[in-house]
Amino acid sequence: MSKVWKVAVLGAAGRMGSEAVKAVNTAEDMDLVAALGSSDSLDEVVESGAEVIVDLTVPDVTEKNVRFAVEHGIHAVVGTTGWDDQKVANLRDLLTQHPQVGVLIAPNFAIGSILATEFAAKASKFFESVEVIEMHHPNKVDAPSGTAVHTAHKIAEAREEAGVGASPDATTKDEGGSRGAVVDGVHVHAVRLRGLVAHQEILLGDAGQQLVIRHDSFDRASFMPGVLLGVREVAAHPGLTHGLDGFLDLS
Amino acid sequence: MSKVWKVAVLGAAGRMGSEAVKAVNTAEDMDLVAALGSSDSLDEVVESGAEVIVDLTVPDVTEKNVRFAVEHGIHAVVGTTGWDDQKVANLRDLLTQHPQVGVLIAPNFAIGSILATEFAAKASKFFESVEVIEMHHPNKVDAPSGTAVHTAHKIAEAREEAGVGASPDATTKDEGGSRGAVVDGVHVHAVRLRGLVAHQEILLGDAGQQLVIRHDSFDRASFMPGVLLGVREVAAHPGLTHGLDGFLDLS
Amino acid sequence: MSKVWKVAVLGAAGRMGSEAVKAVNTAEDMDLVAALGSSDSLDEVVESGAEVIVDLTVPDVTEKNVRFAVEHGIHAVVGTTGWDDQKVANLRDLLTQHPQVGVLIAPNFAIGSILATEFAAKASKFFESVEVIEMHHPNKVDAPSGTAVHTAHKIAEAREEAGVGASPDATTKDEGGSRGAVVDGVHVHAVRLRGLVAHQEILLGDAGQQLVIRHDSFDRASFMPGVLLGVREVAAHPGLTHGLDGFLDLS
Amino acid sequence: MSKVWKVAVLGAAGRMGSEAVKAVNTAEDMDLVAALGSSDSLDEVVESGAEVIVDLTVPDVTEKNVRFAVEHGIHAVVGTTGWDDQKVANLRDLLTQHPQVGVLIAPNFAIGSILATEFAAKASKFFESVEVIEMHHPNKVDAPSGTAVHTAHKIAEAREEAGVGASPDATTKDEGGSRGAVVDGVHVHAVRLRGLVAHQEILLGDAGQQLVIRHDSFDRASFMPGVLLGVREVAAHPGLTHGLDGFLDLS
Incomplete structure (x- = not known):
């Protein structure tokens, strides 16, 4: 039997987030274990047993979300913007302490x-x-x-x-x-x-x-295959990957 | 039997002119009666019995050519640029004295x-x-x-x-x-x-x-059907027509 | 002040119909006076004071709807398929008795x-x-x-x-x-x-x-400007018009 | 100083061949040392000192031309069709005896x-x-x-x-x-x-x-950059290469 990924979607009520909820629910190799809105506690992510978070929130909170995930050994697929050089550098530092965790930050999932x-x-x-x-x-x-x-x-x-x-x-x-x-x-x-x-x-x-x-x-549906590809591949790519192209096998 | 137009091409050695020579030669309803280069005399146009000239020369001489044709009762299809407002006004004046002659000035024959x-x-x-x-x-x-x-x-x-x-x-x-x-x-x-x-x-x-x-x-061949259409229609449109659209029946 | 059309949408719960409801509601020169589903009575159309019906129902009922409208002096814009030659001929007969009523049957509103x-x-x-x-x-x-x-x-x-x-x-x-x-x-x-x-x-x-x-x-929104154009023009075109092109001024 | 290739074009009077003659003449890193028509002797290729032949002839003679080149240690870029499996197999055999020679057979040079x-x-x-x-x-x-x-x-x-x-x-x-x-x-x-x-x-x-x-x-000019690329690369690819994609660095 093939692997089934336990996935938590953050920003689940937003335009991209609600598409992601649908997409994860439809994917046969994924289980949506949590769908968090802006008022939900991050603890739910841990309680749900998620292996991967999909962060489609807003620039203000994405850093906190991703750092939380990494600290709990959970991989992250991030579509939120706002990751400036300083935030990225800080995240790389954190990831050196969690060398088995993968994070994908992708400005474009199409x-x-x-x-x-x-x-x-x-x-x-x-x-x-x-x-x-x-x-x-x-x-x-x-x-x-x-x-x-x-x-x-x-x-x-x-x-x-x-x-x-x-x-x-x-x-x-x-x-x-x-x-x-x-x-x-x-x-x-x-x-x-x-x-x-x-x-x-x-x-x-x-x-x-x-x-x-x-x-x-x-339409936004065009981004979902990229999000799902990110979920499937992020665990196999520990550390920080910038851009979905890092996961596309074009050989 | 359908009408066969006697056509003289002016500027016959140029890039557009040489295409026009080929096109007129190929058209079954046209006879190429003269093909003039820059050193040829306009008298040849009259001697050849041309009913229509196709002027594809240069801005410097096109006015002289067209006026010559009109004065001799010969219709003109003109692809040369350089017809400013003054030249056009002068040509209109001349055409009032030759009300049966048609002139088409077309910036684009495609x-x-x-x-x-x-x-x-x-x-x-x-x-x-x-x-x-x-x-x-x-x-x-x-x-x-x-x-x-x-x-x-x-x-x-x-x-x-x-x-x-x-x-x-x-x-x-x-x-x-x-x-x-x-x-x-x-x-x-x-x-x-x-x-x-x-x-x-x-x-x-x-x-x-x-x-x-x-x-x-x-390529330049794309302009020739428009030139031939001009030759076929110009006699039926006395006076000055600006733009080939005046000859296209789009109803 | 410009004319405001009183419009009834039939088939209002369908995919096209619900788009039409939105479009009529948004149009400043239209009032949506009735939106009928399959279980609603046609009497509502008359009671609502509709001047034009938009029929976006199904082949089984469209003929009945349109004939009802015509008999009550109400114009009709019809997007439903299923109008075979016999039904069209019958409708033409009916329209001769109501010479002031216009019906537009359009297979394509884009x-x-x-x-x-x-x-x-x-x-x-x-x-x-x-x-x-x-x-x-x-x-x-x-x-x-x-x-x-x-x-x-x-x-x-x-x-x-x-x-x-x-x-x-x-x-x-x-x-x-x-x-x-x-x-x-x-x-x-x-x-x-x-x-x-x-x-x-x-x-x-x-x-x-x-x-x-x-x-x-x-998407289906692309059909709505055509539907609205139909509503605005149908009263000015008594009798049967087949195809929206009859209403497009392309001169 | 960079390498200048000595090139012989076979089929030089044909439509593709005459384009190749122009292209080789224009290329700064190539010398056209021979241009053969159908009546010229292959000996000219050797006498000219050609390092590479470009064969743009006809199916009947291309095999003979290419085998002649290989036997004389000259590389070949071949655009002629008609290379069936048997001819290709025979050529491979010949190439094993001349392991330093490269042949490119390309059905498409664009x-x-x-x-x-x-x-x-x-x-x-x-x-x-x-x-x-x-x-x-x-x-x-x-x-x-x-x-x-x-x-x-x-x-x-x-x-x-x-x-x-x-x-x-x-x-x-x-x-x-x-x-x-x-x-x-x-x-x-x-x-x-x-x-x-x-x-x-x-x-x-x-x-x-x-x-x-x-x-x-x-137009045919579109094939010439591919032909020139073939000339530049064929010596560096001994043996038989089928298709120009083998020479394109897409990494």
């Missing part, structure tokens, strides 16, 4: 999005030109998206390592700024359109050919 | 591109959001493309007429300029990518749905 | 989808090749979709009227059937993919160029 | 196309659904394309290895065959459209998300 970034970076050294277009709903306040910036970083890194120069661009006149933002030398364009959720397209061009890699997140 | 703009404008009043992305080869010096600016104008016009407000946009932070140029209230993005030629995509979004209209020009 | 079909048909006479790809969630039991078949019909009609021949195709070997279904001479391909809802893409190709028209329905 | 297939296969184990659409010019006689079949094979292989089941499909009615060909359990659709050259799109879907990987070959 496996397809992570793959899109990976593939784009790998391909970018073979193409003369590369640009990124991200498309989101019009209620988003920041542009370009964090994912697009991350993709541009990875592309720039891969191209520099391979000794590939900048994408060619003869533009001499662009008063309105139609060429977009330049992030690490990569042009990034942000579209805002009612009806969309979160989308990213990477265009790679060379003489006579184009490679396009596109990811669409249509 | 029928698909004209349709894309038309459709986008017509659709835009039914959608909350609309943005334009144009994509070209990286040797292009200006951004955004004239076609994209034209599309934005037509969209803005259609939305104003229908009383549709601006596309929603909650962006409060965009240091790099990723949101692109704003042309008549429409966001326009310009991508430059090796391997591409000339492409335009209009994205229209509303709650729960998206309409995308995209045109790709892969 | 305005973007209707526009996509219209544009594709209009453009298809200018392109040598045209094919249709529809993409849906994998729980759909029939292929190709009714919308794609409808699009193929309209394209075939437009091309025949314009005297355009069949799309060229040199295929001599296709054992597996990869070239798809041929509907009225138009190749139609059906993709089934988890994560998708309802999407259609029409590809039009000519020498050196391509025009792509794509519509995405991400 | 790096972007190879990457698209690789990425699709790698991603396919993370997605419930996957389908392939290939699009080509309408003069192509076979469907689906060899590249699409190859992609389907690689996807099927990757999914089987990872224990992923078939893509879900509830279709019970598809009289016209719109669901396409099923290759190794993967649905493959073939579009034929004037204006296109060679394009492939792989759609991967999961709850709430989609990953699309698309490759466009706009």
Whole structure:
């Protein structure tokens, strides 16, 4: 019989948290042993016998939650933002005292999005030109998206390592700024359109050919396979892992 | 038996002109009676018995060519740029003295591109959001493309007429300029990518749905059906027509 | 002050109906005066003073509902399927006795989808090749979709009227059937993919160029602007209108 | 100073061959020492001092050419088709006697196309659904394309290895065959459209998300970077390599 993971979801009443509750309940290899809201005591996590917590709370409390889990020998899969360098450093210190515990902090649980970034970076050294277009709903306040910036970083890194120069661009006149933002030398364009959720397209061009890699997140359900993958793998990866890509076997 | 048009191509040695020579030669309802380079005399046009000239020369000489044709009762299909307001006004004057002659000045002969703009404008009043992305080869010096600016104008016009407000946009932070140029209230993005030629995509979004209209020009051959359509229709449209859309029956 | 429509939604507890209830409630120019489930009496429609019914019920009862409305001088916007030729003919008869009443029967309320079909048909006479790809969630039991078949019909009609021949195709070997279904001479391909809802893409190709028209329905909300448009326009269109395109001003 | 490769192109007058002549001439790290047509003697290859031949001839003569090269200690990059199992086996035998010589036989030199297939296969184990659409010019006689079949094979292989089941499909009615060909359990659709050259799109879907990987070959120039990469790498890969992916460093 295969392993069944005992899972506690923290932030269970939130938008992501309630999706996670559903997802864990549906997964055949998981048991939801606790679902905590903001007023519940962390002691329930221990009492429930959870082996893994899924933290989808808020920046204010995520550090306390994760440290509590680690101190009790419980693995953690963390989707909450707000982990600055200091908090991460403190967590690493704590983990050295609990070397068997694994923590995954993932800014993005959409496996397809992570793959899109990976593939784009790998391909970018073979193409003369590369640009990124991200498309989101019009209620988003920041542009370009964090994912697009991350993709541009990875592309720039891969191209520099391979000794590939900048994408060619003869533009001499662009008063309105139609060429977009330049992030690490990569042009990034942000579209805002009612009806969309979160989308990213990477265009790679060379003489006579184009490679396009596109990811669409249509709803929050798209993050759940990544959360479940995190739960299944975190115990096998003691210490701190940053980014779900560390758990994806792309060989 | 159906009409066979006698056609003279001016600028026959140029990139567009040589394509036009091929296209006219291939068309069953056309006879290429003259193909003039820059050193040939315009008298050849008259001597050849041409009924229609196709002017694909350069801004410096196109006015002289077209006026010559009109004065000799020959229709003209013009793809050369450089027709400013003054030149156009002078040509209108001349045409009043030759009321049976037709002249088409078309900045864009790609029928698909004209349709894309038309459709986008017509659709835009039914959608909350609309943005334009144009994509070209990286040797292009200006951004955004004239076609994209034209599309934005037509969209803005259609939305104003229908009383549709601006596309929603909650962006409060965009240091790099990723949101692109704003042309008549429409966001326009310009991508430059090796391997591409000339492409335009209009994205229209509303709650729960998206309409995308995209045109790709892969090579100059894409302009020839529009040139031939111009030749076939120009005699039936006396006076000056601006833009090939005037000849497209979209009912 | 502008007109406020009194609207009754029938089938209000269903998936489409409950969306319609929300949409009517949100529209500033509409008053939801009744929301009927399957056990409610049609008399409520009359008592509520409704001027328009929105019928989103089931094939078994839609005819009875609509005839009831017409007999009481109430306009009807109908999204329910099951209107065969006989039922439609009977309804036309009834409408001759109530010449001031309007009924709209629309198999598809997504305005973007209707526009996509219209544009594709209009453009298809200018392109040598045209094919249709529809993409849906994998729980759909029939292929190709009714919308794609409808699009193929309209394209075939437009091309025949314009005297355009069949799309060229040199295929001599296709054992597996990869070239798809041929509907009225138009190749139609059906993709089934988890994560998708309802999407259609029409590809039009000519020498050196391509025009792509794509519509995405991400969720049922996409149908509501069409339903509301129907409510606003149905009184101004007495008699029977088949298809929402009759109400879209595309000039 | 970096290595300059002495290269002989065989089949230099053909469509691919003449592109290769141009590409080798342009490459700074290559010297075109011979360009042979069908009537030239293979002795020229030896006399020219070529270190690598690029064979872009025809199925009838490619075996003789390559064996001649190997026997003279010259590496070979082969784009010609017609290498059946027997010919390949014979070549392997010959290569055991010349262990320092490298031969690359590549059915596809478009790096972007190879990457698209690789990425699709790698991603396919993370997605419930996957389908392939290939699009080509309408003069192509076979469907689906060899590249699409190859992609389907690689996807099927990757999914089987990872224990992923078939893509879900509830279709019970598809009289016209719109669901396409099923290759190794993967649905493959073939579009034929004037204006296109060679394009492939792989759609991967999961709850709430989609990953699309698309490759466009706009002209034969797209194959040249792959040919040049082959020339640069073949000497470092003694023995027979099948497929350019063997030379692409994707780590």
